[in-house]
Amino acid sequence: MAGRMFSRKTMSLTSKQKEKVTKDVKRHEKDSGSPEYQIALFTETIKKLTSHLKKNPKDFHSRRGLLKMVSKRKKLMSYLQKVDEKTFKKIIKKLDLKG
Numbered sequence: 001m002a003g004r005m006f007s008r009k010t011m012s013l014t015s016k017q018k019e020k021v022t023k024d025v026k027r028h029e030k031d032s033g034s035p036e037y038q039i040a041l042f043t044e045t046i047k048k049l050t051s052h053l054k055k056n057p058k059d060f061h062s063r064r065g066l067l068k069m070v071s072k073r074k075k076l077m078s079y080l081q082k083v084d085e086k087t088f089k090k091i092i093k094k095l096d097l098k099g
Contacts, residue, residue, distance in 0.1 A: 011048065011049065013048070021043075021044045035076045035079060036091050043095050046066060046070060049062055050066065
């Protein structure tokens with residue numbers, strides 16, 4: 001473990017970061033499972049991982065994790081679009097994503 005350049009904690013979001021990212025998309029105060037909430041968290045984590053991978057292009061384990069997250073976010077977005085298109089469009093606009 002001594003050869004590791006970063007700890008896992010730097011890759012994940014802190015509770016303050018999560019709160020900042022999700023305050024506008026929460027359905028209620030204790031929301032942690034709605035598609036909007038999850039999409040917002042995935043988006044922020046994806047941004048963080050993308051910047052990490054620009055600095056560390058040979059980090060293939062993180063690249064694999066990034067691809068998994070992008071896939072999960074895409075599935076959630078597809079679900080949200082089917083179930084509630086109005087909310088889908090709102091979240092796309094708010095997070096500045098392609099729809």
